[in-house]
Amino acid sequence: MSKGQHSGTHSAPPPAPDPLPLPIVDNHTHLDISREGHEPVDVAAAIAAAKRVGVNRMVQVGCDLDGARWTVQVIDEHPELLGGIAIHPNEAPKHNERGDLAEALAEIEALAAHPRVRAIGETGLDYFRTGPEGVVAQQDSFRWHIDLAKRTGKALQIHDRDSHDDVLRILQEEGAPEKVVLHCFSGDVTMARECVDRGYYLSYSGTVTFKNARPLRNALAVTPLEHVLVETDAPYLTPAPHRGAPNAPYLTPVTLRLMADVLNVSVPTLCAAVSDNSEQVYGPW
Numbered sequence: 001m002s003k004g005q006h007s008g009t010h011s012a013p014p015p016a017p018d019p020l021p022l023p024i025v026d027n028h029t030h031l032d033i034s035r036e037g038h039e040p041v042d043v044a045a046a047i048a049a050a051k052r053v054g055v056n057r058m059v060q061v062g063c064d065l066d067g068a069r070w071t072v073q074v075i076d077e078h079p080e081l082l083g084g085i086a087i088h089p090n091e092a093p094k095h096n097e098r099g100d101l102a103e104a105l106a107e108i109e110a111l112a113a114h115p116r117v118r119a120i121g122e123t124g125l126d127y128f129r130t131g132p133e134g135v136v137a138q139q140d141s142f143r144w145h146i147d148l149a150k151r152t153g154k155a156l157q158i159h160d161r162d163s164h165d166d167v168l169r170i171l172q173e174e175g176a177p178e179k180v181v182l183h184c185f186s187g188d189v190t191m192a193r194e195c196v197d198r199g200y201y202l203s204y205s206g207t208v209t210f211k212n213a214r215p216l217r218n219a220l221a222v223t224p225l226e227h228v229l230v231e232t233d234a235p236y237l238t239p240a241p242h243r244g245a246p247n248a249p250y251l252t253p254v255t256l257r258l259m260a261d262v263l264n265v266s267v268p269t270l271c272a273a274v275s276d277n278s279e280q281v282y283g284p285w
């Protein structure tokens with residue numbers, strides 16, 4: 001590739017934010033994924049950079065078979081990490097078409113026996129990227145993951161893109177696991193209140209910092225501190241003003257500080273809340 005062809009994709013990484021006064025947890029990150037045109041993530045360096053600014057623990061999410069296999073290895077090597085594993089809602093229809101969905105789910109179940117896999121996810125529904133032909137496979141797979149979380153006593157991490165009503169309906173129909181996290185929460189005030197009434201946790205990502213995200217900030221404003229989590233979903237959803245650069249766990253404080261403003265609480269108060277809530281959901285580590 002000629003030099004300059006990808007100018008822009010290799011822009012310097014955003015500077016490290018000021019360290020937080022208390023440690024926090026990045027509830028959802030993909031260290032196994034690097035953005036197109038970028039080197040694979042150096043896991044030890046990513047964890048070190050995160051810890052320098054107070055992000056001392058992370059939930060590593062592997063949501064296809066390769067990612068799940070990688071996750072159970074990396075959580076053994078790094079005590080800062082817990083694992084979440086699942087077949088992603090955009091992957092389930094592909095497995096279904098190939099006729100190997102049952103086999104893939106069986107492998108997820110076997111890998112989920114690892115004691116440091118503490119979340120089943122991300123699972124759920126995505127009506128944005130998968131068309132109507134994939135809905136049945138997505139919903140079947142979602143129901144299966146809900147059942148796995150209940151059978152294993154692990155938290156359920158939900159991906160919900162343009163599918164709020166069906167996500168809430170299916171959770172109700174199946175009976176939700178004890179701990180449910182809506183990862184990258186994208187609902188409005190009404191949905192936030194419904195989730196809180198049901199005892200779910202709402203994990204806010206960099207999207208809450210986006211200029212056009214006022215409805216999401218309004219949802220955050222009515223979320224009680226006991227239900228709030230923070231995440232990067234790295235390498236995606238980089239918080240403003242760094243949109244366009246790859247996201248990484250060391251940028252979590254950018255999102256957390258904006259959240260403290262919206263919630264009208266101090267930064268240390270929110271740090272303590274997200275760490276406590278993370279331990280409530282995943283157990284100590």
Ligand SMILES: [Zn+2]
Pocket residue numbers: 028030061122233
């Ligand atoms: Zn994710």
